[in-house]
Amino acid sequence: MPSPIPVSRLLPRDIYPSVDIGTCSSPLAKPPHGSTLQVPVQRPHGRVASRLWSSVIHWKELRSVEPVGSGGFGSVYRAEYLGETVALKRVKKCTKNKLASRQSFWAELNAAHLRHSNIVRVIAATTCVPADFGDESSIGTILMEFVGSRNLQHVIYGCTEPLGEDRWLRYATDMARGLRFLHSHRVVHLDIKPANVLVSAQDVCKIADFGCSVKLDRGCEGSAISPHLSHVGGTYTHRAPELLKGEGLSPKADIFSFGITLWQLVTREQPYTGDRQHVLYAVVAHNLRPRVQEQPGFGSERGRRCGALLSRCWSAEGRCRPSADELLPHLELLRSQV
Known part of the structure; x- marks a missing residue:
């Protein structure tokens, strides 16, 4: 809460x-x-x-x-x-x-x-x-x-059906489109993760659960987090390092969470193991991120390009991450590659 x-x-x-x-x-x-x-x-x-x-x-x-x-x-x-x-x-x-x-x-x-x-x-x-x-x-x-009872958490970890490149790229594009729209209206979700992305019967992703969201005032993007907002933002495994440090709040926090979620789509693994406090400390102090090298999902040409995009999405500095608007052309290009 x-x-x-x-x-x-x-x-x-x-x-x-x-x-x-x-x-x-x-x-x-x-x-x-x-x-x-x-x-x-x-x-x-x-x-x-x-x-x-x-x-x-x-x-x-x-x-x-x-x-x-x-x-x-x-x-x-x-x-x-x-x-x-x-x-x-x-x-x-x-x-x-x-x-x-x-x-x-x-x-x-x-x-x-x-x-x-x-x-x-x-x-x-x-x-x-x-x-x-x-x-x-x-x-x-x-x-x-009513979108249905299925979300990306179920798709990634609860299904045995294959999750090929075309499919996870389509899901990623859906999420990026939703984020681009939210950010254009100055709404930051702050809890992007597989469980909060519903999947419709038509296999379309829809962002849900806005209980942690914030509507930014004009001109305050990237400003320091007020004391009232110091603990806003959902799951620790997907939370941007600047939020963990209380340094600033911007739509780029959602891009970090998007990157972790996309990694889960590609690998179908949990991003971190170990004690919660250890993970939080390592993310901030040692730039801990999920492993991309030697992961099967990143072995193809598209996978390698996706891995490079992920590195930008979960950069320690929000200003170094792409915006949702900048993400979309990269994802669409990856989808178009055979």
């Missing part, structure tokens, strides 16, 4: 001054005279809107709620909503740090207004839950498009 984040880091400046983080709050607007917060949502022919999202969930329209998975963040369910299959996510309340839980919920909405084929779409979100749907351990509920 990330540490407390100032609401100004999660919401645009033209929104956050009016935010009321009470029981039924939403980052969209304050309700007039205490009425329920709503955002007009176009539902042609009763279907879920494709462009707008709502701060109201029509609970009576939920059908067939079935559990899909759970973890430290909460629980995910598959359901039917307004005639479509959706994913329902209940964000777990952390009793030790309630503010962190609340801010993690709002961080999930950093990309709610964005629409891209490689990002999971948010349909609705609210902290208002009726008693018959209530859960005292939940701080809020988010409805999203």
Whole structure:
């Protein structure tokens, strides 16, 4: 669970001054005279809107709620909503740090207004839950498009089917496209890893789980991390060294995580072994990175070129890493090579 984040880091400046983080709050607007917060949502022919999202969930329209998975963040369910299959996510309340839980919920909405084929779409979100749907351990509920229960973690480590060059390069290109779009809107995910990249039935990757994300203010990219952000950013094996040192926050942190994830796609191995603290120290002090040499996946010409690209992605200095926009041509060139 990330540490407390100032609401100004999660919401645009033209929104956050009016935010009321009470029981039924939403980052969209304050309700007039205490009425329920709503955002007009176009539902042609009763279907879920494709462009707008709502701060109201029509609970009576939920059908067939079935559990899909759970973890430290909460629980995910598959359901039917307004005639479509959706994913329902209940964000777990952390009793030790309630503010962190609340801010993690709002961080999930950093990309709610964005629409891209490689990002999971948010349909609705609210902290208002009726008693018959209530859960005292939940701080809020988010409805999203249902991509499926498969993610890159399952593909890499849970499947016996081959994961050839064409396939992992396609997955890498999907991720890079999603990151390019997020970064163009100043959203930094901060928890890119195989488990947070869903794979659709059409074999398309979609970036999910924005609970650690940050919306950067204009002009603050690369600035020092504030004390409130010193522990933001998910899994330690994928975390950029500048975040471990508290030196700066920029989209290049996601590029480092992308590099580790791509290495996992190529090798289907775990990036590090050993004690967590030892790994953290070695990444920062000794430039520890996953091994590329002598790995079978990097033996071909495309593999060697990919290995060179990885070395840039996980450079110790963020300024030396390519942007997502710079990554895409390299990945597309690798895909075009026979």
